Amino acid sequence: MSRRRSAFISEALGEDDEPSTPSSQDPIEDFGGDGGYKVSDDEGWQIVLGPDAYGKHNHELIVYEEGNRQMSKLSPGAKQLVRDLTDAKVKPQNILAAVRNQFPDDHPNRRHIYNFRDRLRLEDADGRAAVTYFLELSIESQYTHWSLVDPDTNVLTHVFMAHPTSLAFLRTYPWVIDIDSTYKTNKYKMPFLELVGVTPCNMNFLIGYAFMKDESAEIFPDTAHLLCTWHINKDVEHRVKKITNNKDQGKIFRLTRWNPILNATTLDDYNRAIRQMEESYVAFPAVISYVKDTWLNNHKEKFVKFWTNGVLHFGNVTNCRVEIAHSTLKGWLETSTGSLDSVWAKVNKAIEDQVTQIKQSLERSRRSHGRIYDVMPLQHLNGRTSHHCMLLLVNEKKRMRELSHEVNVRCGCVYKTTHQIPCACDIRRAIDSGTYFYLDQVHPFYRTLVIGEDGCVPTPLDDPDHQSQDSRFFESFMHEPPRNTTTRGKPQSNSTRRNRSAWEYTRGTRGRRGRNGGRGDGGRSGGGRDISDFPYLYGLPDIIKPFVEDWNNVMGDGNCGFRCVADFFLGGQDNWIQARYLIVNEVKANRPEYIHLYHGGLDQAIDRITWNGGHCGANHYMDLPDDLYPIANFWNCAVMVYGVGPRGELYSCMTVLPLRAPSTDDRPRIEICHYTHWSPLCST
Structure with missing residues (x-):
């Protein structure tokens, strides 16, 4: 049912004019209390002022211009500033401060900023639904995307996005992929999966991301999987503490019995550590059962050093990289109530910023030849491999000196497998023979400093079912996921900060990864005293x-x-x-x-x-x-x-x-x- 529109015409009366008296058949509405009334006829509504109402205000004069919508509004220059700062992902309160500084006569307030930002989004969407606009943006920006809908409701349940530059990075550096999901990123409360790659300069890049209905699927089943040792340690400590009902036993078990298992580099060391655990905790069979059934029987190859030292992982044995990626992403999102299109726009900005930093680091490794790297036998690698690789080799040379004459016996040669770069004993032999290292002795990962060189992943062919679909298909057949809201209880926060893990509730604080590994948790109480x-x-x-x-x-x-x-x-x-x-x-x-x-x-x-x-x-x-x-x-x-x-x-x-x-x-x-x-x- 359409709403009737009425035209209001104000008729000002002169001193000699008398107001006309409406007939009883005309719709009449009294207003003002001073003899004014409105009359409706075939031509519309007319406002007729009585002699007592003419030239008078029926309200107090304005005191604060900021509170009057007619006197406080954004000028064209202020609107352009809001548009530019919004594109730069500046927070609304900072935008308001900039507008106040440059356009003080506009008397802006926070509501002006929010309203205009909403208007900008509606103008960009041009009446399209969020899911339609979201997928059209990805097509216009040449994203590789894949989507899945519920066949009964046609509601979007899974969608994957990959930036074209991110795929170029992946084709160049395909060896390590960190995967983890985070939450509180969108108003649908769908888990947000991130796939994070690693550059030779030890920087992260976002390969792709996905909105998912759930996390039940297994991905990359044919690759070597490693589990995050940091999270495993926290879970073991928490569970042992709960089983033994002793707040100290969790940490004691982790330090004395779990760490030797985790850090065992030979099968004999591993079996010895298992026996010591069983002997020490014979009074707690539930602890032994938990450790074996949950971790060791089925997953030891994914986190125990004896097995992980045989995997090419370039030092990535925790998921701290993807945790950092989560934190960076949420810094761009700012809120946990974004829609598909608004989240896409912010993630796209984050990727563009990330690409700039990666290119800068690669060029620095090519152009800047560090003096600490210009030493025997590393000279020929300086400027041809990344600074991160050179730093690893410098540290391995220091380790060679510490091992002294036992270097050939105690080296372990782990770097040859996990990083595929020369180890301490290789450095010793090169120095003794007076030879230098050459590029062929370093894995291509570290020596590829230009995107697209030595690419190992073939360029995928366009899939007509997913890459070139017409937007009208999405608009006709695909619906936005329902917003997950709770109307009862405590009002929900829009914060993107994650909820605590179980072990963090036990401690009462949020966890922080320490810089120091091994059995010493935390530094000494002193600090360089005289x-x-x-x-x-x-x-x-x-x-x-x-x-x-x-x-x-x-x-x-x-x-x-x-x-x-x-x-x-x-x-x-x-x-x-x-x-x-x-x-x-x-x-x-x-x-x-x-x-x-x-x-x-x-x-x-x-x-x-x-x-x-x-x-x-x-x-x-x-x-x-x-x-x-x-x-x-x-x-x-x-x-x-x-x-x-x-x-x-x-x-x-x-x-x-x-x-x-x-x-x-x-x-x-x-x-x-x-x-x-x-x-x-x-x-x-």
Whole structure:
């Protein structure tokens, strides 16, 4: 039913004119309260003002121009500025600030900006539905796309998009693809899948993305799959904590029993780590069942180093790349309520920005020849391979020096398989023979610095069913997914920030990937303090003092020896109880090794170390040298103890080295402790 339109004609009366009196048959509406009325006839409505209403205002005068729509509006120049800044994906509040600065007489407010942005979107869509406009944009921009609809409702359920430049990157660098999905990106609440590639400069590029109804499909079934070790560690820690009902056991298990399994580089190391786990947690069969059934029996080849070291992955063993891609994408999206076409436009801008940065990094590797890379035997690679590759080789050369004469035995040659670049022993042989490395010794991934060279993926043929469909087909047969809304309960946020994982709810904080791997979670509590301020400086030999980089004076409550261990390896001296647990577990798991080292009896030593009651007496002190052996073995460190009296006399100076270590470890870590009062010192 169409709505009737009426024309309103204002008839101003002069001083001598008298208002006409409407007939009883005419529609009449009184207004103003001052003798004014409206009359309707065949020509439309007329407004007739009475003598008392003529020349008078029936409202207060305007005080704030910003609140009057007739006096506050965007001028043509302001509209053009809003259009330009919207195309640049500037946030509305920042657009408003720019308009106020350049066009103060427009008296703009936030509603003006939002309304005009909505008007721009409607003008661009030209009355087309969101799904139609979305797919037409992809066709106009020469995207490769694929879509799937529900056959019963013709509602779009899956759609994949790939930028043409992203496909050019993929054809050039097809070796590693990170895949993960994220949420809170669109108003339909459809999972958003990202496929992320890697450039030789160690930068990400978005290969393609997809809106999906669900995540049940398996993709790339014929390729080598790796699982993210960071997420696996978090899940293992959370589940063990839940099974044992002990908040410390989750982390202890991960550090003492799970990490050796994860980092095993030989089959013997892997089997040994499994046996140690079973012996240590025989009282918790649910833990052993969880680890084996969930991870090891079916997926060990996807994350244990013994198997992943045989896969060409260029160092990508976690999905941190695609997590970074999620974060970058959401920085462009700004809200979780976007439609298909608005999300497409913002992702397209993000890809264009990404392409610019990648080209810049590739050109920098071609043009800028770093001095640190111009060393024997890398000179011929400088400027012909990426800076990231050169940095890997420089670090491998440092490792070659650390391994010294044992480089051929302890190298491991992992880089030859995982990166296909020369390893430490190759560098040593090149230096000894006086030869240089050539491009053929480096994988094409690192030496391809121009997009399109050495491309390994053939260009796909256009599929007439998906690449050249007429937009009228979409408009006639494909419908927009329904918006997923909840009208009850707490109002939903438009934020794109993801929900917490289970282990994050347990900790009460959001997770952050640390920079430091291995068994030491977190850094030491000290930070480069001057050795001259050390209160027990007299207790150090003069020959040692120049090599000390840092120190910390832990609390002297009887637990100071274990506080030193916690401060150095566990992120702070307050974790001394955990340090005691770790040492006890190390001793229990390897009883045959320690039964002859603890002269007072192994069970008595376990009872002495097991203490969590705060201040303790001598019956729970750290015992020398017995307790130093599990410390050296578990953390693969050399523990050096100096005891010097106030007059320079020496007491029990000793060094304890690890009795065993993984075959690929370069060297032990070093901790120096003062004997009179335990204080950890970091030495070079």
